[in-house]
Amino acid sequence: MTILITGGSGFIGSNYILHTLATSDEPIVNVDLLTYAGNIENLASVQDDPRYTFVRCDISDAAKMGQILDEFRPRAVLNFAAESHVDRSILGPEAFVHTNVVGTFRLLQSTLSYWRGLLAEDQTGFRFLHISTDEVYGTLEHNDPAFSEQTPYAPNSPYSASKASSDHLVRAYHHTYGLPTLTTNCSNNYGPRQFPEKLIPLVLHRALCGEPLPVYGDGQQIRDWLYVEDHCRAINVVLAKGIVGQVYNVGGLNEQTNLSVVKLLCCLLDEARLRADGKSYAEQITFVGDRPGHDRRYAIDARKIERELGWRPQETFETGLAKTVRWYLENPKWVERVTSGAYREWTDRQYGEQPTGAI
Structure with a gap:
């Protein structure tokens, strides 16, 4: 038995692979194009593990994906591959359409063809699990109820629109072709190995460098924060026990x-690594102009996955954030290589330039 992961060198994907290899013996194949946010060094600790295989490929390359599926014969495909940063989607939406919409479509096509060729008993046990986001639901007012699985889609950024499109394709491939799909919509993830364009690693890096800590608008935008290892546990619970064709919201509460x-974050850094001048890192907080179309609030109603599958987050925000700060302080070389771009040089030496046709 084998699980095939797409986008496994990114933040959530790499944490999922490390978590799963640490808790099971099932082989994992990681298919990743290694764009800027895909860092193969995230998985350096398992690169010699016989249960782990890496293949560099664009999920929109249907022919190559078909070959990979036929070679490794997975019992499940987990689609983590995505462009995921809202700011980047505002500046350059085409890459998001390519990966999140076209890429998911072609991956579904390749997977459907593979699934149809399986024996009946293997077809029954097969799963295509699509990892998505709460941003597809749009924005909430302060007193609105949290997003449930029945909340209508109302994406407000090119990123969330592209993810909404991919969710609809996954749903359609189940209802039209019978492909046994599952979808999870998660809230904001945080934890180790997150690319430092996202809020928490960005603040940690800039604080330690003595740079301003930019906060959009008035800073009162609300997010539900989910520790990445809790998310990994949820994914495995959905994979093992989820009902085919269903959607499960995953939130950190x-x-x-x-x-x-x-x-x-400033308080935790003050305790762990005081500034040279003895002042608080909070003095570096700087308010900047708000992001265009900035959603005001996201909140996840995760009662369905708790009620039906028995999952609930293990970390509070305080315990998860403390673990996150500790990891970044203990791994300065990782942070330095990511922020300097040196990890890309290593990737090109190890695997060659990005394949033709990649965006």
Whole structure:
């Protein structure tokens, strides 16, 4: 038995692979194009593990994906591959359409063809699990109920629109062709190995470098924060027990304003590594112009996955954030190589330039 992961060298994907290899003996094949956010060094600790195989490929390359599926014969495909940063999607939406929409479509096509060729008993046990986001639901007012699986889609950024499109394709391939799919919509993830364009690693890096800590608008945008290892546990629960064709919302039950997150990070850094001048890192907080179309609040209603599958997050925001800060402080070389771009040089030496046709 084998699980095939797409986008496994990114933040959530790499944490999922490390978590799963540490808790099971099932082989994993990681298919990743290694764009800027895909860092193969995230998985350096398992690169010699006989249960782990890496293949560099664009999921939109249907012919190559078909060959990979036929070679490794997975019992499940987990689609983590995605462009995921809202700011980047505003500046350059085409890459998001290519990966999140076209890539998911072609991956579904390749997987459907593979699935149809399986024996009946293997077809029954096969799963295509699509990892998505709460941003497809749009935005909430302060007193609105949290997003449930029945909340209508209302994406507000090119990123969330592209993810909404991919979710609809996954649903359609189940209802039209019978492909046994599952979808998870998660809230904001945080934890080790997150690319430092996202809020928490960005603040940690800039704070330690003595740079301003930018906060959009008034900083009162609210997000539900999910520790990445809790997310990994949820994915495995959905894979093992989820009902085919269903959607499961995965949340951390931790709504926080962006400003409160930044202030808490400053407090944790003050305790762990005091500034040379003895002042608080909070003095570096700087308010900047708001992001265009910035969603005000996200909140996840995760009662379905708890009620039906028995999953609930193990980390509070305080315990998860403390683990996250500790990891970044203990891994300065990883941070340095990512922020300098040196990890890309290593990737090109190890695997060659990005394949033709990649965006």
